[in-house]
Amino acid sequence: MVIIVYGVTGCGKTTVGQLLAEKLNFPFYDGDNFHPTSNVEKMRKGIPLTDEDRIPWLNNLRIKIQSWDRNGGAVLACSALNEKYRKILKRGSNPIWVLLDGSRELIQERLDARVGHFMNPALLESQFATLEKPAYGYKVSIDSTPAEIVEQIHFLLKNMNELSSFGVIGMGVMGKSLALNLSNNDVPLSIYNRHVPNKEEKVAAKVLEQFPDQKNMLAFDDLPSFVTSLSTPRKILLMIPAGKAVDHQIEELIPLLSPGDIIIDGGNSFYKDTNRRVSYLEEKELLFVGTGVSGGEEGALKGPSIMPSGPKEAVDKVLSLFEKIAAKDKSGKPCTAYIGPEGSGHFIxxxxxxxxxxxxxxxxxxxxxxxxxxxxxxxxxxxxxxxxxxxxxxxxxxxxxxxxxxxxxxxxxxxxxxxxxxxxxxxxxxxxxxxxxxxxxxxxxxxxxxxxxxxxxxxxxxxxxxxxxxxxxxxxxxxxxxxxxxxxxxxxxxxxxxxxxxxxxxxxxxxxxxxxxxxxxxxxxxxxxxxxxxxxxxxxxxxxxxxxxxxxxxxxxxxxxxxxxxxxxxxxxxxxxxxxxxxxxxxxxxxxxITAESPANLIQAQRDYFGAHTYERVDAPEGKHFHTVWKE
Missing domain, CATH: 1.10.1040.10 (N-(1-d-carboxylethyl)-l-norvaline Dehydrogenase; domain 2)
Known part of the structure; x- marks a missing residue:
C-alpha cells in the first residue's frame, strides 16, 4: 500500500511521513522533491502555483505511486490540497490518505520558526483557501508530538481491515431486509438512511435497536461518516425509490467517493435511466451497477433473485457478495449472475x-x-x-x-x-x-x-x-x-x-x-x-x-x-x-x-388507399413496394 500524508505547508507532513515510513519499514518520498525547478523558484518568490504548473508534477507523482504500490508500498508526503489534485494521484491505484489537520495559528507559528525551507509563509492563506477536506481517509490532529501522531496513524492502519466491506443506503422494507441478509451472512456492513427532522430520524440506528444481535452492522444518519466507514473500493447499494431520488443520492455521494468506487442501484429503476447513469459515472471515474432484485420482503431477507448489470469489472467485484445472499436453485447454485452491459439487469x-x-x-x-x-x-x-x-x-x-x-x-x-x-x-x-x-x-x-x-x-x-x-x-x-x-x-x-x-x-x-x-x-x-x-x-x-x-x-x-x-x-x-x-x-x-395468412393484407390495402403508404405483393420480390390508385 501507498500512504499519502498530506496537508498545508507547515503541518509536519515530511517529519511525520519519515517517522511513519521508518515504523512501517517503507521507503519515504517527499512530493516537493519531484517539483521541477521552475515550480520551486515560483514558490521561493511567494508566487502561487497554477494548474499548469501542478498537473505535470501530479501526473509524474501518479506514475511513481503506481510503481511504489507494485513494489511493496511507500509513504509519500504531498500537499494534495484539493479533490481535483487527489483524483489525479488516485488514478490506477487506491492510496491511503492521511490528512494532518491543524489551526492557522499553530501552523503559522511553525512556519515562522522554519529555516531553509523554500515555501514562503505568505502562501499559507492561499493554501488554506485551496484545501478541501474529504470525507474519505483519515484525519489526524497535529496538536500532538510527531511521535504521538505516528502512533495514532499506525493504530488506524492496523485496524483498517475492520472497515465495513459493503454499505446499504435506504432502510425501507427491502433495504432493511437485504441489510439483515448481508449481516447474517457475515458481511461487515454499514447502513445509512437520510435524516429528515420530525419525519425520518435515526432510522438506521433504530434498525440496530430492533435487531440487537447484529454484530456485523454499523448505523449512520450522516452520509460522510457512512462513506468513511467503508473499505475501498467502496461498494454502496442504493435501496431508494426510483427516479429523481436516485439521481439526487448519486450527486450527494460523488464528492465523497474515490475513483473505482461502485454505486449499485437495487431499486426498480427504468433501464434507460440506468444506461444514462452508467455513462455519467464513468465520466466521474466511478462504476455504476444497475441491479434488479426480486423476492419481496421475505426473499430479500432469506434469499432473493439478483440481476446485476453494467461494467463487468464492477459486477465482478460485487458478485461474490450477491452469491452469498441470493436464493439457490435446485442444484445449489446462487440465483444471480452477470446479466449484461448497461441497464440490462433493470430491463429484465x-x-x-x-x-x-x-x-x-x-x-x-x-x-x-x-x-x-x-x-x-x-x-x-x-x-x-x-x-x-x-x-x-x-x-x-x-x-x-x-x-x-x-x-x-x-x-x-x-x-x-x-x-x-x-x-x-x-x-x-x-x-x-x-x-x-x-x-x-x-x-x-x-x-x-x-x-x-x-x-x-x-x-x-x-x-x-x-x-x-x-x-x-x-x-x-x-x-x-x-x-x-x-x-x-x-x-x-x-x-x-x-x-x-x-x-x-x-x-x-x-x-x-x-x-x-x-x-x-x-x-x-x-x-x-x-x-x-x-x-x-x-x-x-x-x-x-x-x-x-x-x-x-x-x-x-x-x-x-x-x-x-x-x-x-x-x-x-x-x-x-x-x-x-x-x-x-x-x-x-x-x-x-400460428396463423400463416392473416387479414393484415386488407389493412395494408386500406393504408395505401387513404395514405399512399404502399404495399408489398406475394408475387413480387421481397422489399419491392407498390401503390394503387384505388378509385378514379
Whole structure:
C-alpha cells in the first residue's frame, strides 16, 4: 500500500511521513522533491502555483505511486490540497490518505520558526483557501508530538481491515431486509438512511435497536461518516425509490467517493435511466451497477433473485457478495449472475414484473371462473388450487393464493373484505411502452396492466353494473370437465405469458447487442423471485436450445393439446359475463402467432388507399413496394 500524508505547508507532513515510513519499514518520498525547478523558484518568490504548473508534477507523482504500490508500498508526503489534485494521484491505484489537520495559528507559528525551507509563509492563506477536506481517509490532529501522531496513524492502519466491506443506503422494507441478509451472512456492513427532522430520524440506528444481535452492522444518519466507514473500493447499494431520488443520492455521494468506487442501484429503476447513469459515472471515474432484485420482503431477507448489470469489472467485484445472499436453485447454485452491459439487469427485472402482472391476473381469472361461473365456495377453490400446486402448474404465486384463500377473520374469508381496486407501480407501464417502442406484440401482458387500471375505477364500475343489470351467470351441472379444461387453459396462458415477456427481452437484447442468456435468466428466476415456478424450471432447458418458446418441441406438444382448452374456457367465461382480459388476450396472441395468412393484407390495402403508404405483393420480390390508385 501507498500512504499519502498530506496537508498545508507547515503541518509536519515530511517529519511525520519519515517517522511513519521508518515504523512501517517503507521507503519515504517527499512530493516537493519531484517539483521541477521552475515550480520551486515560483514558490521561493511567494508566487502561487497554477494548474499548469501542478498537473505535470501530479501526473509524474501518479506514475511513481503506481510503481511504489507494485513494489511493496511507500509513504509519500504531498500537499494534495484539493479533490481535483487527489483524483489525479488516485488514478490506477487506491492510496491511503492521511490528512494532518491543524489551526492557522499553530501552523503559522511553525512556519515562522522554519529555516531553509523554500515555501514562503505568505502562501499559507492561499493554501488554506485551496484545501478541501474529504470525507474519505483519515484525519489526524497535529496538536500532538510527531511521535504521538505516528502512533495514532499506525493504530488506524492496523485496524483498517475492520472497515465495513459493503454499505446499504435506504432502510425501507427491502433495504432493511437485504441489510439483515448481508449481516447474517457475515458481511461487515454499514447502513445509512437520510435524516429528515420530525419525519425520518435515526432510522438506521433504530434498525440496530430492533435487531440487537447484529454484530456485523454499523448505523449512520450522516452520509460522510457512512462513506468513511467503508473499505475501498467502496461498494454502496442504493435501496431508494426510483427516479429523481436516485439521481439526487448519486450527486450527494460523488464528492465523497474515490475513483473505482461502485454505486449499485437495487431499486426498480427504468433501464434507460440506468444506461444514462452508467455513462455519467464513468465520466466521474466511478462504476455504476444497475441491479434488479426480486423476492419481496421475505426473499430479500432469506434469499432473493439478483440481476446485476453494467461494467463487468464492477459486477465482478460485487458478485461474490450477491452469491452469498441470493436464493439457490435446485442444484445449489446462487440465483444471480452477470446479466449484461448497461441497464440490462433493470430491463429484465422490468420484464419480470410484467410477467408477474400477467401471472397474477391469470390466477385471479381462474379464481373468478370458479367462484362466479362454477359457483364454488372459497374452500372448494382452495382445495382445487392445492391440487394444482402439486403438479407442473406449481408456483410461488399459486402457493400464496392458496394461503390467501385459507385466511379467515371472525370466521369470514378475509379476501371478501378487501376492496377490489388493484394498485400498480411503474414497471408494468414501462414494459408496455418499451414493447410499443420496439414493435413487439405485448397484448397479453399489456392487458394485465390495463385490468388493474380498470379495477381502479370502482365507483364507475359499480354505477355501470346497476345501469346494465350485469351479473355473471353460473353454469349448472357437472363441474369436473370444466375444471379439467380450466387447469389446461391456465397453464397454456402461462406459457404464452412467458413467451411474450421473453420475446421483448430478445428484441431489446438484439437491438443493443446485450447478448442476454435466456436460459441463465430463467435459471436465476427459478428461486427467490416472485415468478418462480415449475414452468420456469422447464424453461431453463427449453431456452438452452431455442429463443422462441412456442417453437420448442415440448412446448409445441403441450400447446397443440391445451390451446383449444384455453379458447373454450375464455369463450365460455365471456359468454357468461366474466371479463377475462389475460385469458382472452393469450388465445388471441397464440392464434395470431400460428396463423400463416392473416387479414393484415386488407389493412395494408386500406393504408395505401387513404395514405399512399404502399404495399408489398406475394408475387413480387421481397422489399419491392407498390401503390394503387384505388378509385378514379
Amino acid at each position: 427485472k422490468m420484464v419480470h414484473n410484467s410477467i408477474e402482472y400477467a401471472e397474477m391476473q391469470a390466477l385471479t381469472e381462474a379464481y373468478f371462473l370458479m367462484r362466479r361461473h362454477l359457483g364454488m365456495d372459497p374452500k372448494e377453490i382452495f382445495e382445487v388450487f392445492s391440487t394444482w400446486q402439486e403438479g407442473d402448474t406449481a408456483s410461488y404465486l399459486l402457493e400464496i393464493t392458496c394461503d390467501i384463500l385459507n385466511t379467515y377473520e371472525d370466521d369470514e374469508l378475509l379476501l371478501d373484505k378487501i376492496l377490489d381496486k388493484a394498485a400498480q407501480k411503474g414497471t408494468g407501464g414501462w414494459s408496455v411502452t418499451t414493447a410499443l417502442e420496439y414493435g413487439v406484440p405485448y397484448g397479453v401482458l399489456s392487458e394485465a396492466v390495463m385490468a388493474r387500471a380498470i379495477s381502479f375505477k370502482k365507483d364507475e364500475r359499480s354505477k355501470a353494473s346497476q345501469v346494465y343489470g350485469h351479473k355473471p351467470k353460473a353454469i349448472s351441472g357437472d363441474r369436473s370437465n370444466f375444471l379439467e379444461s380450466l387447469k389446461d387453459a391456465y397453464q397454456a396462458c402461462r406459457i404464452i405469458n412467458h413467451e411474450v415477456g421473453f420475446s421483448l427481452m430478445k428484441a431489446v437484447s438484439d437491438e443493443h447487442n446485450w447478448n442476454l442468456n435466456f436460459s441463465e435468466i430463467a435459471r436465476i428466476w427459478t428461486n427467490g423471485c416472485i415468478i418462480r415456478s415449475s414452468l420456469m424450471e422447464s424453461a431453463v432447458a427449453w431456452f438452452s436450445t431455442t429463443d422462441n418458446l412456442l417453437m420448442h418441441p415440448e412446448v409445441i406438444d403441450r400447446m397443440k393439446l391445451s390451446h383449444q382448452k384455453l379458447a373454450f374456457v375464455a369463450g365460455e367465461g365471456i359468454k357468461h359475463g366474466l371479463a377475462l382480459p389475460v385469458f382472452s388476450a393469450a388465445i388471441n396472441y397464440f392464434l395470431g402467432a
